[in-house]
Structure formats: C-alpha cells, structure tokens
Amino acid sequence: MPKDVCVKLTREGLIAIAxxxxxxxxxxxxxxxxxxxSSCLSCxxxxxxxxxxxxxxxxxxxxxHETAIIPIFVRDRNKAYGVVKEAYxxxxxxxxxxxxxxxxxxxxxxxxxMATHTQQDLETAMKMLEELGKKYGVLS
Numbered sequence: 361m362p363k364d365v366c367v368k369l370t371r372e373g374l375i376a377i378a379x380x381x382x383x384x385x386x387x388x389x390x391x392x393x394x395x396x397x398s399s400c401l402s403c404x405x406x407x408x409x410x411x412x413x414x415x416x417x418x419x420x421x422x423x424x425h426e427t428a429i430i431p432i433f434v435r436d437r438n439k440a441y442g443v444v445k446e447a448y449x450x451x452x453x454x455x456x457x458x459x460x461x462x463x464x465x466x467x468x469x470x471x472x473x474m475a476t477h478t479q480q481d482l483e484t485a486m487k488m489l490e491e492l493g494k495k496y497g498v499l500s
Contacts, residue, residue, distance in 0.1 A: 432469040442496040
C-alpha cells in the first residue's frame with residue numbers, strides 16, 4: 361500500500377494496518393485541488409489584465425473583452441504573419457488567425473495568457489511584441 365494512504369503498526373511479531381478514511385482523504389484532495397485552481401484563476405486574471413493594459417498602451421488594437429485569450433487586430437495578413445513567424449523563432453508562440461477563419465482584412469494574432477507564466481515571461485513577451493510591432497509596421 362502507498363505510504364501516504366496507510367499506516368503500518370508492528371509490535372513483537374504482530375502487524376496491523378490502519379488505512380485512512382477514504383472519504384476524509386478524498387475531501388482533502390478536493391480541497392487542495394480547489395485551492396490550486398482558485399489561485400491559478402486569480403493569477404491568470406491578473407496577468408491577463410496586465411497584458412491587455414500593456415498592449416493597449418503600446419498602441420495595439422485588442423478589442424473589449426476580459427479573457428486570457430487576447431486577439432491583437434492587425435488587419436493585414438503579411439504583417440501579422442511576419443510578427444507571428446519571428447516571435448516563434450524567438451520562442452514566443454502566437455496564433456495567426458487568417459482567412460478562411462476570418463474575413464480578409466480582419467486578420468489577427470491570438471495571444472494566450474496562462475497562470476503558469478511568470479512575470480518575467482510576460483515582460484519578455486511584451487518587449488518582443490513592441491519591437492516586432494514596430495518592425496512590421498503594426499505599431500507606429
């Protein structure tokens with residue numbers, strides 16, 4: 361039996377095994393999972409707000425929404441492709457959303473913020489997006 365699920369007691373040749381109450385164990389596991397999920401959602405929301413604010417200040421058009429999946433409207437396939445391709449080569453994964461998923465002229469880049477990102481990850485991504493936006497003519 362796994363050590364964290366049971367206790368083995370021995371005394372002068374006698375062995376007894378006492379398992380923890382499975383109901384109590386399940387409740388403790390659920391409590392820990394709920395706590396972890398809650399803290400992840402809190403971080404993701406905070407990180408999402410931070411990224412949206414930074415992108416808006418840079419001059420990107422991101423629309424009005426409050427999710428961790430952020431569309432960056434570029435409206436030019438070649439510019440969007442350039443940003444996505446070079447970002448990927450530098451280690452930042454972005455999704456290019458283009459025709460036929462969206463109408464020509466409404467191309468966008470999709471950025472997903474996750475709770476597992478660190479503040480340093482976000483800072484690196486923001487610096488890269490600012491540089492690439494200027495390089496490809498998405499930002500002034």
